[in-house]
Amino acid sequence: MLYQFHTVMTEKDYYDFNKYHHVDSPVAKKHRLKWQLYIAGLFLLMFLRYALAGEEVYLLIWLFVCYAVFALILILLMKPLTLLLVKRMVRRMKKKEELFYSPTATMEFYEDYFVETNEKFKTEIKYDAVVNLVVNPGRAIYIYQNPAMAYTIPFNTFENDAVRQEFIAFITQKTEKSSK
Numbered sequence: 001m002l003y004q005f006h007t008v009m010t011e012k013d014y015y016d017f018n019k020y021h022h023v024d025s026p027v028a029k030k031h032r033l034k035w036q037l038y039i040a041g042l043f044l045l046m047f048l049r050y051a052l053a054g055e056e057v058y059l060l061i062w063l064f065v066c067y068a069v070f071a072l073i074l075i076l077l078m079k080p081l082t083l084l085l086v087k088r089m090v091r092r093m094k095k096k097e098e099l100f101y102s103p104t105a106t107m108e109f110y111e112d113y114f115v116e117t118n119e120k121f122k123t124e125i126k127y128d129a130v131v132n133l134v135v136n137p138g139r140a141i142y143i144y145q146n147p148a149m150a151y152t153i154p155f156n157t158f159e160n161d162a163v164r165q166e167f168i169a170f171i172t173q174k175t176e177k178s179s180k
Contacts (some may be wrong), residue, residue, distance in 0.1 A: 001108050001109070001110055001169075002109050002170070003107075003108070003109040003111060003167055003170070004106065004107070004108045004109070004110065005106070005107045005153060005157045006104070006105075006157070007104065007106075007107060007152070007154060007157050008103065008104055008105050008154070008156075008157070009101050009102065009103055009104070009105070009107050009139050009152060010103075010154075011090060011094060012035050012150075013139075013140060013152060013154045014100070015086065015087070015090045015091060015151065016084045016136065016139045017136075017140065017142060018089065018090065019086055019090075020081065020134065020139075020142065021142075021148075021150075022082055022085075022086055023079060023082050023083055023086070025134070026137075028082075029146070032078055032082070032136060033077065035078065036075045036078060039071050039074050040071050040075065041073055043067040043068070043070065043071040044067075045066050046064055046067060047060075048066055055075065060087050073080070090118075101152070102116075102118035102119065102120070102121075104115060104118065104119070105118040106118075107151065107153065108114050109167075109171070109174075112126060112127065113125060113126045113127060114127070114143075114151075116151055119120055125143075125145060125146070126162055127174040127175050128175075129145065130143055130144065130145065130148075130175040131144045131145065131146060131147060132144035132150075133171060133172060134150070135168055138155065139154070139155060140152050140153055140154045140155055141153045141155075141167075141168065141177070143171065
């Protein structure tokens, strides 16, 4: 065994992961941009419908301003609304006492694979099965097993910065996948 960590995942750590995954990740940003373009395009099409119907100029100007303001509001609120939904999801999970993460786990890293052991499962993953590796600055390391699920190692797990940097170099080299 090359590394062994006893991780303690808090509600804040879970929120940080979901915030990264749904708001800050490159995939989330790409999806948000796509939806922003759809919204702008939809309002443009609605405006063009009236313009091509031969409506009066003053009505077209008024419609354009209203549509532009409404589209801009929707586009600007997309990220805060996503954050709000993530917060609600975490709060609801806590209220129902249905944790979608393991509060404590032991992670052991070997030459060809790593093992996560928690109170319910023991999972062995080969490094070539890792689809993405993300170092979320100041927060945690996310080792994605698939596009929707990641093993989280909060930064407070590490004894010091040197151990964390050494581990990041190790896991990056083993997985040959890194983001950020």
